[in-house]
Amino acid sequence: MAPLNEEQLHQIRDDRKVQIKHVALKVFAKYGINGTKMSMIAKEAGVSQGLFYRYFKSKDELFMMLIQEAMEESVSSIEKIYSLSVPPKEKIRTLTEVILDDGGKYYFMLIHQAHTSSGVSEKTKQLLEQYPLKLYIDLLLPLFREGQRVGEIVEGDLEEMISSYLSILSGVMVINSQENSFYQIPKVDLLMRILTKS
Amino acid sequence: MAPLNEEQLHQIRDDRKVQIKHVALKVFAKYGINGTKMSMIAKEAGVSQGLFYRYFKSKDELFMMLIQEAMEESVSSIEKIYSLSVPPKEKIRTLTEVILDDGGKYYFMLIHQAHTSSGVSEKTKQLLEQYPLKLYIDLLLPLFREGQRVGEIVEGDLEEMISSYLSILSGVMVINSQENSFYQIPKVDLLMRILTKS
Amino acid sequence: MAPLNEEQLHQIRDDRKVQIKHVALKVFAKYGINGTKMSMIAKEAGVSQGLFYRYFKSKDELFMMLIQEAMEESVSSIEKIYSLSVPPKEKIRTLTEVILDDGGKYYFMLIHQAHTSSGVSEKTKQLLEQYPLKLYIDLLLPLFREGQRVGEIVEGDLEEMISSYLSILSGVMVINSQENSFYQIPKVDLLMRILTKS
Amino acid sequence: MAPLNEEQLHQIRDDRKVQIKHVALKVFAKYGINGTKMSMIAKEAGVSQGLFYRYFKSKDELFMMLIQEAMEESVSSIEKIYSLSVPPKEKIRTLTEVILDDGGKYYFMLIHQAHTSSGVSEKTKQLLEQYPLKLYIDLLLPLFREGQRVGEIVEGDLEEMISSYLSILSGVMVINSQENSFYQIPKVDLLMRILTKS
DNA sequence: AATGAATGAGTATTCATTCAT
DNA sequence: GATGAATGAATACTCATTCAT
Structure with a gap:
């Protein structure tokens, strides 16, 4: 039989890379770089340990790649918010929702x-x-x-407020990153109280 | 000099144990159980690696002991609050302060x-x-x-509110457990807004 | 085009085998069996790693084949010398030249x-x-x-002399087997001084 | 019992280091860096693999150390020859003997x-x-x-002659570095014929 | 009790070989 | 036949724990 053509191979390689990264994101997020063993990633991704190294140079390289993506993604999420045509408070609420959303939590945990x-x-x-x-x-x-x-956000030092807001969001994400979390993610409304006038 | 008597020896042993535990708490909190190497604890505590095993059976045993203490301590902190003769809001504020206080953060991180x-x-x-x-x-x-x-706390489902409050507190503790934290610990007033009427 | 017939296919197979062996000889000679990776041979020979195993059972089998050929070749080189109709000294000089010649060095190194x-x-x-x-x-x-x-070769124990002569030849071949050698191959005249009267 | 004192520990560390280096020199010389497995060195030196890493950062570091010593040693051997008060031919003969001597061969092989x-x-x-x-x-x-x-060395281009002499010496050392060598080390007299007038 | 040398089980990574296409 | 993706056994190195002194 003829060997796979260029495109098919590219497809396979791409799929595998995405698949491994997807799995690795979760495992790294949960266990950290020290707690994550290559065997975990390989097993979870359903590939052999050896194969991993055809796609990524090392555990550390993959970790770095994911961090990079996480940070780019987080910045881009924020930038996207600005394009919405709703009042500031709504923008912030939407951003909060996006962050608390399932996709975001792994990135926060990873960072x-x-x-x-x-x-x-x-x-x-x-x-x-x-x-x-x-x-x-x-x-x-x-x-x-x-x-x-416009009077939607409470008075006070803004840098400190934003910093606190981000710390809180990060915190709740981090402690909820595991499957059967001890803790729970607070409702958005509750978090918004930190920033907004009642 | 006369040799130390039974009790003095016991005292030394106990002091040393406390000293090691004190150091280990910080190191474990910062680096996690996987990231923490026995050499770190030994070095930080100023004892040889060998000696460590005179005081504790294993790395895991020490970790467990600390967890145990952390949990007992946290429960006892809460119980103590009840004995204060101030209004509920003030009690909660005090509890929050105690938790956010330097001592508390290592325990939270550890858990x-x-x-x-x-x-x-x-x-x-x-x-x-x-x-x-x-x-x-x-x-x-x-x-x-x-x-x-008494109208100091906002209406709403209490279990959820408390759970969220604890999650947020834990979260900010956790992400601030390292020395030069990326994040910052929010002011107590800001956190209290989650719970209290403005 | 008509499909290739039996013989043509066989020819192709044979050519490829020779080609791979040719390449492998050089790579093995240069890097040794441990230093030589299958990927090197495959790449150098312009075939896929998988295809290699259609022609040879294993890395070790190929290595052995080459050794076999190297040894047969070396014996045959010596035997050929005897058919020349020149004085002994000239025969030895010719043999020396043959060995020092580019073709020979890979075989020596391999052995x-x-x-x-x-x-x-x-x-x-x-x-x-x-x-x-x-x-x-x-x-x-x-x-x-x-x-x-006939008085062309110095007096002395012959077995020892031949053994030394071969050791020296092998030695210089071996240390010169790599491309940009640290060392250089001595001139034949210089080597002949070991054996001949001045 | 009292722990070992500073000096005793230093002694142990020194002994071990020497012992491991001694063994490693031989093993590296024989099998090269690729062919040498850490298990070989450890086993041959009678220590655990783990212990090796208390004394040397890595396989490569040790290899480099030995190369360094080998090269320094070789230069110093040559320099020492000059201090002898014998005719040039005798000096060269002595140098040749030193190199062919058991100690030298491992260094040559290593390089x-x-x-x-x-x-x-x-x-x-x-x-x-x-x-x-x-x-x-x-x-x-x-x-x-x-x-x-003084007429003890044959006429001819000196650089080439020395280079050839060194190549031949290196060559015979290299191919004789293994225990039960296929080849044999030529007698000094025979090698000297390359350089000297009969 | 105290030290740090020594051990060995575990982990990341490489590479010869096999397999699906 | 031909390809390169996939596998798994081997190998360098780390680190919790034990041991000799």
Whole structure:
């Protein structure tokens, strides 16, 4: 029989890469880079350990890739919010929903793991430094300022408020990243009370 | 000098144990059970790796001991609050302050680590099951109910509210457990907005 | 086009086999059996790794085949020398030239690699034992004896002299088997001084 | 019982290091860096594999260390020859004996292995470049020149002669580095014929 | 009691070989 | 036949724990 053609092979390779990354995101998010064993990823993805290395150079490289994507994704989520034509408070609510949504939680957890794990590579650390909290605050500042202007957001130092808001969101995501979480994700309305006038 | 007597020796042993536990709590909290190497604890505590095993049977045993203490401590913190003679809102604020306080954060982080880490022993898992979220909710329920009764706490389902409150507190503790945290701990006033009428 | 007939297919098969062997000889000679990865041979020969196994049962089988050929070739080179109608010294000089010649060096290196590498199969070891140094000495003995008789070769124990001569030739071949060798191949005249009267 | 004191520990560490290096030199020399498995070194040295890593950072680091020593040693051997108060020919003969001597052969083999193995680290390659053949030739040039001057060494291009001499010596060392060598080390007298007038 | 050397089980990674297409 | 994806056994290295002193 004829060997697979270029396109078919490309398809297979792409599928596998996506599949492995998808699995790895969850496992890394849950167990961190130290707690995650290659055997877990391989087993969960249904491939042999050896195959993993045809698609990714190393455990660390994959971890870094996922961090990179997580951070790009998070920034892009925020940017997208601005294009909605609803009042500031609604924008913030929507953003909160997006973050609390299932897709987002793995990314948050991953970034948390990256920040806290021992044994992350220098390269990964450098990558993390490219997305400091300040960057997120600056992205949200115009939105929150507008919120204050129209009276939807409580008075007070905005940088601190945004920082706290992000910390809380991250926190609840992180502690809920596991399947049968001890904790539960709060309702959006409840979280919004931190920011908005009653 | 005369040789130390029985009691003095016991005292030394006890001091050393406390010292090691104190150090280990911080290291475990920061790096998790997988990220924490015995060499880190030994070095940080200023003892040899060998000596460690005179005081504790294993890494896991120590981890479990700390979890145990953390959970007992957390329950006792809550119980103590009830003895204050201030209005409910003030009690909750004080509890929040106690938790956010420096001592508390390591315990929270530890419990989080225990819940999320791969490679925790079965015994540790069993221990965790002895302190489910429900237990904390039940402990706080009378306090919050009283708060609602006197109009200091917002209306709404109390179990959910308490659960959310605990999740948020835990979350911010967890993501701030490391030294140079990416995030910051929110002010107590800000957190209280979740629960209280403006 | 008409499909290839039986013989043409056989021809193609044979050509390919020769091609792979040719490439493998160089790679094995350069890097040894441990240093040579199947991917190197496949890439260098321009075939897929999978195809290789249509032609050869295993890496080790190919290695053995090459050793076999190398040893047969070396014996035949020596035998051929005897048919020349020149004085003994000239015959030895010609043999030396043949050995030092580009073709020969890979074979020497290969035999050296086979003798020294860890991880050569039992079968290969057995093969090597079929061509002991003694065999080569015996082959050359009549030639060298004649050389001594006519006064072209220095006096002395012949077995030792031949053995040394072969060791030196092998040695210089071996250390020059790589492309950009640290060392250089000595001129034939210089080597002949070992054996001949000035 | 009291723990070992500083000096005793230092002694143990030193002994072990020497012991491991001694064994590793032989094993690396024989099998190259690819052919040498850590289990071989550990077993041969009578230590566990784990212990190896308390003394050396990695297989490659040890290999490099040994290369370094081998090269320093070889240069120093040559330099020492100059201090003898014998005629040039005698000096060269002594040098030849020193090199052919048991201690030397492992070093030569090691350097050969380093030059030929695939998979040697960049660092090791750089190290090798610090000791090019030219350096050895230059070291020996004055000695050989003096030999020619006093009529003990044959006429001819000196650089080429030294290079050939070193190649031949290296070659015979390399192919004799294994225990039950197929080949044999030639007598010094025989090798000297390459250089000297009869 | 105290130390740090020593062990060995476990983990990431490589690579010869097989398999589906 | 031909391809390269897939497998799994082997190998370098790490680290909790034990042991000799």
